[in-house]
Amino acid sequence: MNLLAPSILSADFSKLGEEIETVISAGADYIHVDVMDGHYVPNISLGPPVIKSIRQSTKSFLDVHLMITEPLRYIEAFAKAGSDMITFHQEAASDVTETIKAIKSYGIKVGLTINPNTSVSVLDPYLKDVDMILIMSVEPGFGGQSFMPSTLDKVRYLVEQRKALNLNFDIEMDGGLSFDNIEEVAKAGVNVFVMGSSIYAMEDVASVTRAYKKRLKA
Ligand code: DX5
Numbered sequence: 001m002n003l004l005a006p007s008i009l010s011a012d013f014s015k016l017g018e019e020i021e022t023v024i025s026a027g028a029d030y031i032h033v034d035v036m037d038g039h040y041v042p043n044i045s046l047g048p049p050v051i052k053s054i055r056q057s058t059k060s061f062l063d064v065h066l067m068i069t070e071p072l073r074y075i076e077a078f079a080k081a082g083s084d085m086i087t088f089h090q091e092a093a094s095d096v097t098e099t100i101k102a103i104k105s106y107g108i109k110v111g112l113t114i115n116p117n118t119s120v121s122v123l124d125p126y127l128k129d130v131d132m133i134l135i136m137s138v139e140p141g142f143g144g145q146s147f148m149p150s151t152l153d154k155v156r157y158l159v160e161q162r163k164a165l166n167l168n169f170d171i172e173m174d175g176g177l178s179f180d181n182i183e184e185v186a187k188a189g190v191n192v193f194v195m196g197s198s199i200y201a202m203e204d205v206a207s208v209t210r211a212y213k214k215r216l217k218a
């Protein structure tokens with residue numbers, strides 16, 4: 001099933017609860033929460049206290065994307081804040097297996113992700129242990145960048161591997177998604193679509209969310 005995951009990075013943080021409610025009422029499946037530490041990526045966004053507040057105001061599925069160095073140090077904090085899934089970068093973790101284990105120990109889902117310049121084969125040892133692979137289709141750090149079509153080959157590789165190994169992880173894509181490319185992205189095998197600026201920078205957030213949901217169903 002195709003799932004729509006609006007990224008609140010492009011939302012108005014002064015009315016975050018409302019911004020989340022708008023997309024959920026319009027059919028969004030996940031809320032994608034981008035955590036940036038100013039070290040692994042050059043930008044700083046938000047941390048566990050904000051996720052805790054979001055958790056108190058919504059029951060929706062919180063898809064937390066950690067763009068932070070050594071994520072293992074903060075798994076407990078992000079799990080206890082109320083994340084439903086924590087996705088971290090292979091490049092940022094010195095022990096990927098331990099980090100996966102730590103996330104699972106809280107009974108929540110685990111995702112693993114790579115930057116556009118990282119080879120997809122680094123994920124091979126972990127495919128059997130994760131609920132989702134996120135393929136970054138822009139350099140992480142900022143919303144509103146252009147989609148990199150070359151990253152779709154990684155999606156095709158994952159689809160093949162998933163079949164060959166009889167696994168069932170989801171494949172998420174994040175960065176530069178819009179009406180211009182989601183059909184191509186879905187065709188390659190992505191089933192979880194992160195969208196920041198193409199939803200939250202739009203005038204009518206609810207109707208654009210409904211339109212994306214409709215397009216992803218077709
Ligand atoms: C980028 C973040 C994305 C970002 C996507 O580092 O991981 O989730 O919000 O924004 P758009 O959809 O505008 O590219």
Ligand code: ZN
Nearest residue numbers: 034065174194
């Ligand atoms: Zn993200």
